[in-house]
Amino acid sequence: MNARTQVETPSVPVAADPNAYVRIANVTKRFGDFAAVEDVSLDIRRGEIFCLLGGSGSGKTTLLRMLAGFESPTSGTIYIDGEDMSAVPPYERPVNMMFQSYALFPHMSVEKNVAFGLEQEGVARGDIKRQVGEILDIVKMGSFGARKPHQLSGGQRQRVALARALVKRPKLLLLDEPLAALDKKLREHTQFELISIQQRLGVTFIVVTHDQEEAMTLGTRLGVMNHGRIAQVGSPSDIYESPANRFVADFIGSVNMFEGQVADGCDDCLRIASTELGCTVRAEPARPGTTGATVWAAIRPEKINITRRPPAGQPAAATAPENLVRGTVREIAYMGDMSIYLVQIDSGKMLRVTLPNVTRGRERPLTRDESVWLSWHGTSPVVLTE
Amino acid sequence: MRSRGLFSRCALILGLVFLYVPILSMIIFSFNNSRLVTVWDAAHSPTLKWYVALAANEQVLRAAWLSIRIALVASTGAVILGTLAGVALARFGAFRGRLLLAGMTTAPIVMPEVITGLSLLLLFVALQQLIGWPRGVGAVTIALSHITFCMAYVTVVVQSRLVGMDVSLEEAAMDLGARPGRVFFRITLPLILPAIASGWLLAFTLSWDDLVITQFVAGPGSSTLPMVIFSKVRFGVTPDINALATILVLIVATGIAGSTVWMRYQQRRRERDVLLAAAANL
Numbered sequence: 001m002n003a004r005t006q007v008e009t010p011s012v013p014v015a016a017d018p019n020a021y022v023r024i025a026n027v028t029k030r031f032g033d034f035a036a037v038e039d040v041s042l043d044i045r046r047g048e049i050f051c052l053l054g055g056s057g058s059g060k061t062t063l064l065r066m067l068a069g070f071e072s073p074t075s076g077t078i079y080i081d082g083e084d085m086s087a088v089p090p091y092e093r094p095v096n097m098m099f100q101s102y103a104l105f106p107h108m109s110v111e112k113n114v115a116f117g118l119e120q121e122g123v124a125r126g127d128i129k130r131q132v133g134e135i136l137d138i139v140k141m142g143s144f145g146a147r148k149p150h151q152l153s154g155g156q157r158q159r160v161a162l163a164r165a166l167v168k169r170p171k172l173l174l175l176d177e178p179l180a181a182l183d184k185k186l187r188e189h190t191q192f193e194l195i196s197i198q199q200r201l202g203v204t205f206i207v208v209t210h211d212q213e214e215a216m217t218l219g220t221r222l223g224v225m226n227h228g229r230i231a232q233v234g235s236p237s238d239i240y241e242s243p244a245n246r247f248v249a250d251f252i253g254s255v256n257m258f259e260g261q262v263a264d265g266c267d268d269c270l271r272i273a274s275t276e277l278g279c280t281v282r283a284e285p286a287r288p289g290t291t292g293a294t295v296w297a298a299i300r301p302e303k304i305n306i307t308r309r310p311p312a313g314q315p316a317a318a319t320a321p322e323n324l325v326r327g328t329v330r331e332i333a334y335m336g337d338m339s340i341y342l343v344q345i346d347s348g349k350m351l352r353v354t355l356p357n358v359t360r361g362r363e364r365p366l367t368r369d370e371s372v373w374l375s376w377h378g379t380s381p382v383v384l385t386e
Numbered sequence: 387m388r389s390r391g392l393f394s395r396c397a398l399i400l401g402l403v404f405l406y407v408p409i410l411s412m413i414i415f416s417f418n419n420s421r422l423v424t425v426w427d428a429a430h431s432p433t434l435k436w437y438v439a440l441a442a443n444e445q446v447l448r449a450a451w452l453s454i455r456i457a458l459v460a461s462t463g464a465v466i467l468g469t470l471a472g473v474a475l476a477r478f479g480a481f482r483g484r485l486l487l488a489g490m491t492t493a494p495i496v497m498p499e500v501i502t503g504l505s506l507l508l509l510f511v512a513l514q515q516l517i518g519w520p521r522g523v524g525a526v527t528i529a530l531s532h533i534t535f536c537m538a539y540v541t542v543v544v545q546s547r548l549v550g551m552d553v554s555l556e557e558a559a560m561d562l563g564a565r566p567g568r569v570f571f572r573i574t575l576p577l578i579l580p581a582i583a584s585g586w587l588l589a590f591t592l593s594w595d596d597l598v599i600t601q602f603v604a605g606p607g608s609s610t611l612p613m614v615i616f617s618k619v620r621f622g623v624t625p626d627i628n629a630l631a632t633i634l635v636l637i638v639a640t641g642i643a644g645s646t647v648w649m650r651y652q653q654r655r656r657e658r659d660v661l662l663a664a665a666a667n668l
Binding site for chain 2: 068069070100117120121147
């Protein structure tokens with residue numbers, strides 16, 4: 001990250017967000033020479049679902065484990081509710097964690113598992129029973145209290161793990177890949193249930209996931225991590241529509257990316273000459289850019305129009321077409337709700353275009369090797385400097 | 387199973403013959419009437435007279451009782467120390483002296499017994515000269531020596547169990563507010579209990595039949611059962627030894643059969659539970 005990008009720059013420490021419940025200030029974690037987390041600063045607000053999204057080895061799990069207290073930062077500080085957590089051991093933090101493996105105690109019944117946290121606090125026996133019953137009802141496992149973990153299915157285990165982590169009513173719940181072990185159907189269902197439980201109990205969630213779809217549906221805000229650093233922080237639509245750099249643009253969803261040089265600007269636009277694309281990209285609105293500087297234009301596949309004839313107002317024979325290229329359809333993948341077209345443009349580069357299948361039985365669908373025009377609106381391209 | 391080849395069938399039969407014919411012949415000859423171990427007295431056999439003779443043999447009974455007590459003390463002591471060492475090796479990360487501890491605890495497994503026995507004897511003698519304890523060699527020194535070498539086996543069993551156990555179970559307990567001590571007693575210990583139990587049984591049998599190390603550190607009047615059997619055999623095998631051995635085999639066989647049945651029952655129940663849970667998937 002550097003200050004040239006217009007999006008939030010999290011590496012500037014302690015921006016003093018008054019709503020920040022968890023503050024991670026310049027935290028670095030090294031294992032030997034390897035920096036798993038490098039100079040991460042993040043503010044997480046009370047009551048939000050914050051998703052840490054990244055590939056394997058991006059440092060997201062290490063960051064979560066530092067919040068729980070299982071690892072201590074090499075440098076930097078973590079504050080929870082304004083309190084420095086450096087010297088606080090895991091068993092005294094106001095934080096609970098739901099483990100990826102669920103980590104249910106195999107020798108204890110569901111009830112005993114859930115009661116474990118309350119027993120450590122010395123809660124009276126009657127209160128334990130009541131609270132355990134309540135939380136098991138919330139996760140719809142009320143009738144399974146006497147079962148042992150191995151007598152439960154994957155989805156049931158996930159609910160018990162959630163109940164066990166929530167029973168102490170923590171202000172902050174850490175979830176490590178909460179849905180990774182569930183099959184697809186169950187996962188979608190559980191996502192919405194997690195959100196409704198979170199809202200009902202008013203807990204702050206920090207979720208670690210490698211699944212961008214999961215992060216998008218769950219998260220009120222996302223933090224994308226790469227090589228131990230935060231690549232971008234923002235709402236799901238911020239991240240998708242205005243990625244801060246090439247990594248984020250490429251990591252979230254699919255994207256067509258072209259290298260080019262800043263050409264002359266205009267009042268309401270920036271022009272990028274791209275030999276890779278074979279046309280000029282006109283990006284709106286205008287933004288600062290030094291003429292001749294190398295930039296990248298990123299266009300999402302669904303924001304490209306595909307037509308047999310050049311769109312009206314764009315003469316095909318124009319000497320310098322803007323936001324318009326010719327190409328040939330090479331591959332078509334029919335996905336049901338939409339189709340993916342791989343189009344080879346005249347410069348030889350492949351572009352990915354998706355179209356929703358809004359009507360049944362289109363009169364004449366595009367076929368392979370058909371020659372087409374690709375065009376997009378001036379607001380579609382994202383201009384990236386790094 | 388039916389399509390098992392001729393070769394594996396032969397291998398199986400030969401293997402069983404090699405393993406069990408000696409034991410079987412010993413059991414049969416324990417019911418022999420003749421004083422000569424190798425001659426079957428068909429006219430007066432089978433008989434229980436060697437078992438009766440054994441019951442009256444003070445020396446053997448005293449040795450067996452001593453062996454049991456030593457084995458109990460040694461296996462219990464070895465389990466406590468071995469578990470501690472196993473936990474330290476598996477969970478404490480890279481502490482100072484870890485390699486040394488790992489080497490020292492497993493040394494008795496690879497070290498020739500003669501050397502272990504001799505060095506223990508030298509240690510006891512030196513200790514006695516320095517601090518006046520232990521007073522001479524005997525049951526106490528035998529028990530201490532047995533703890534030393536049995537502990538190595540317990541450590542290995544416990545450590546491998548801990549390495550195979552999901553660390554996040556212990557982390558989850560800590561996350562829920564349990565201090566490290568509680569985590570150990572409420573979570574770790576119950577989960578490694580099977581390993582501790584098998585470590586205890588292993589230590590018990592090792593202590594029960596150890597001869598070489600015991601020979602070095604035993605004193606007058608502290609003959610264990612293996613020592614008595616060995617000294618009797620040197621003057622020719624008498625059939626009452628056969629009877630004694632048969633009883634031991636019987637005890638061991640009962641123990642093994644019992645634990646096998648129990649484990650199979652547990653396994654079946656577990657498999658059924660897992661199937662039921664999968665069937666009732668939400």
